[in-house]
Amino acid sequence: MTETEHPAFLQMAPFRIAPLFDPRVWGYRDLRPWYDHVATGEPIGEVWLTGDECLIATGPHTGKKLGRLFHEFHESLLGAGAQSPDSPLLIKVLFAHEKLSVQVHPDDKMAQKYGDPRGKTECWYALAAEPEARVALGLKPGVTLDQIKAEIHDGTLEESLNVLTVTAGDLIFVDAGTVHAIWPGSVLLETQQNCDLTYRMYDYGRPRELHIEKSLEATRLVTRAGKIPPVELADRTVLIDVEYFRVERLPVVRHRAGASLPSKGEPARGLSYLFAASGAGRLIGPDFHPVDLPARSIVAVPASSPAFFIEDLGDLDLIRIAPNWPAK
């Protein structure tokens, strides 16, 4: 079939995306019980749930790369009048066995200055945390760029960073320009603008490349980063709702065979993703084959999706992630 026989605004049913296991020096070899995956080579640090290279796992587009699907069917996925055919959000699960580099991401303006489409604002939702779990987030008050430069050179940069304890259920906002580092002890669900730009400032002596000049250009001394308190609404808990994304926990109310997904009738909902933080579920609709949602997997719900129900197959803890579009 050609694309002309498949107009971009066609209805598109929800589909599951296969995770990609991405090696990182600071990761784990054995991801069980989170994922049934044991690495034979390099440890795995990041499990990409919505990367452009991730493969569609169910439905008529099975085997296709997610990035390509966005380019072919962006109006079905994002809704009419989508500003860009790109996949807007990169969602990952991070497993830090060792400290990640101290790093910073550019904002849209700086990314565009260097020819990239967008910067990277992100947030972390703690799926689990050990009692000593910490992250470094932002600079202590009064720290200057000259001081940071000297501390990168001396290997003492940690002294200038704000340290935050992490507890399961925390939502931590990391806007572009915030100097940050993830330290061991937590499993984080990361939602970020779909952007590849990370500037490493300090890497604990590991031989990976640093990007000191650009990291200093990207750094903002004061940002909005920090823990976000949840907002309880009648039909969901809003964990964060900011310029690029919103992350919510949805109660799945059992009623006989299944449960209805709340808020389906909200106007202009657009694309969303459903992630099973724990337990398992199944999406059931009259117009498509049921789509299983096993623990820690993700299903894309296109803007043009037909109505459906979610069946709780046991202890389903459901997180919904959706892009927001900042005003131009």
Ligand SMILES: [Zn+2]
């Ligand atoms: Zn980051």
